[in-house]
Amino acid sequence: MRKFFKKIIKNSRSHEDGIFFDKITKILGFKPVTIRYYKKAFTHRSTNKLDETGNPFNYERLEFLGDAMLGSVIAAHLYNEVPTGDEGYLTKMRSKIVSREHLNELGRDFNLIQFVESKVNPQHFGENIHGNIFEAFIGAIYLDKGFNYCEKFIYDKVIEPYVDIPKLEGKVISYKSLVIEWCQKEKKHFAFEVFDDTGIEDQKYFGVKLTIDQKIIAKGRATSKKKAEEKASKRAYFALQEKIDKK
Amino acid sequence: MRKFFKKIIKNSRSHEDGIFFDKITKILGFKPVTIRYYKKAFTHRSTNKLDETGNPFNYERLEFLGDAMLGSVIAAHLYNEVPTGDEGYLTKMRSKIVSREHLNELGRDFNLIQFVESKVNPQHFGENIHGNIFEAFIGAIYLDKGFNYCEKFIYDKVIEPYVDIPKLEGKVISYKSLVIEWCQKEKKHFAFEVFDDTGIEDQKYFGVKLTIDQKIIAKGRATSKKKAEEKASKRAYFALQEKIDKK
CATH class of the missing domain: 1.10.1520.10 (Ribonuclease III domain)
Structure with missing residues (x-):
């Protein structure tokens, strides 16, 4: 009961x-x-x-x-x-x-x-x-x-x-700049695009996607556009690294 | 293969x-x-x-x-x-x-x-x-x-x-003395008896049992007789405490 x-x-x-x-x-x-x-x-x-x-x-x-x-x-x-x-x-x-x-x-x-x-x-x-x-x-x-x-x-x-060992070790300052550098060297076109923005003041959230040569490579979500770009870049960096290693 | x-x-x-x-x-x-x-x-x-x-x-x-x-x-x-x-x-x-x-x-x-x-x-x-x-x-x-x-x-x-909170708090110095005190107050006969002694030098291990009025109340095992007595006393103390609480 x-x-x-x-x-x-x-x-x-x-x-x-x-x-x-x-x-x-x-x-x-x-x-x-x-x-x-x-x-x-x-x-x-x-x-x-x-x-x-x-x-x-x-x-x-x-x-x-x-x-x-x-x-x-x-x-x-x-x-x-x-x-x-x-x-x-x-x-x-x-x-x-x-x-x-x-x-x-x-x-x-x-x-x-x-x-x-x-x-x-x-x-x-x-x-x-x-x-x-x-x-x-x-x-x-x-x-x-x-x-x-x-x-x-x-x-x-x-x-x-959030936990990024190379960054914490001070070896990588920004994944975004690494990715941009790589794109420029490889003569690839890249773009960061906001695809999601909650717009709510106390819960701001951005979704950013990174395209390289018109192909979506990675997405990132965070409380600022800058952070979301960095997240997407980090993911892209590790995805690209694997590609490079496979060569 | x-x-x-x-x-x-x-x-x-x-x-x-x-x-x-x-x-x-x-x-x-x-x-x-x-x-x-x-x-x-x-x-x-x-x-x-x-x-x-x-x-x-x-x-x-x-x-x-x-x-x-x-x-x-x-x-x-x-x-x-x-x-x-x-x-x-x-x-x-x-x-x-x-x-x-x-x-x-x-x-x-x-x-x-x-x-x-x-x-x-x-x-x-x-x-x-x-x-x-x-x-x-x-x-x-x-x-x-x-x-x-x-x-x-x-x-x-x-x-x-090993982890004995009242002892770490400094509230209990020795369970053995608490048990002996209680036995004396309650006019009960108690005895600590070694029932196991490995005897091997580099792995000395003692088993001690505590009897109160001829009844085995608790056992303890440790690397010294003193520690084994304290372990048995701690167990006896908590067993007895429950009894007292139930009254």
Whole structure:
């Protein structure tokens, strides 16, 4: 009987919760199970909320958890990706990837701040709120779906689009300029074209496609046109590299 | 055909490798798949070994990986175990658990040094070798079997027998003295008795049982009689606590 009521309560999601669920699902790429963890990841301490056992209900503890999960997933990625890097190199590269600056960028790009519940004006939060709630969000994924989902999310949404080892090593400054250089050398015609622009102010998102000799080579999506071009260029660079290697 | 030869090579384990396999299996609690990872975890840089691609074959990179895995598993454990602890508390407690001193103790208790391959006399290694190869060993488990096995190993072989939150908080100094105190107050007869002693010098292991009023309450196993008594006392303490709570 109790189970039955619980089920009803669970299913009778408010309209507001429904929107939250849909937005979170879109970011995650899968359906979350326990929405409460994600709610917690976006609840600021200024709300003074408590959970049913009287403990503070805010994102601060989740930050600790998310930071640890990010640390181990990035460690495993670097270990596999750079077999020549020694312990010192791996440690340094990981610090770069999980730097405050980088985490803030991630939080901003996912526009997580739209979900924050707070009694303080979000304008007073300062820059680090973006990185903090990003870490808490990772912690929530771990609690909700376990390590493997958490790892997959970090691979798909953080490592693939953001972690660029040659760039972090300072070897590559811009993939866009590398691609342009290559096109000019090979006498190929190239063009970057915006094919998608959400236009919504707080959720700006651009889709850019790169064509070389009228053929679409790669696409990129990001919160600015410049970033989207760079993403598309990075993908194109690795696609072209394979071609060159095959010769 | 190539697969067939690979299989033969894989199955024709030398006698020495067979002993290594058996000993590692005993420590792990499951059969390892790729022995090479564990070999690497115990290979000192002084051997100057290289792998097939020319990269150094020693445990240093695995230390980085194992440290990260330990960090995230311990973080998740603390998060769940101490819902009242804030971010600062969780960070501090984790540092205590993965302290150099504690990792050295773990490496020593598992007697991992017996496996080390080196050109330097192991007596010159210094104390930290124990913790370093313990971390590398955790890294090898992750590579061999993935996160879930790695997590299970850390829970069963590190957290359950070693991680004692009240003790780390400085609230409990010795479970043995708590149990003795309780017995004296309740006028119960108690006795610690060694029931198992391997006797082998480099793998000393003691089993101790604690009886209260002629009834076996708990057992403990460790590398010293004192540690085994403390383990048995800890288990007895939590068993008795439940009894007291039920009253």
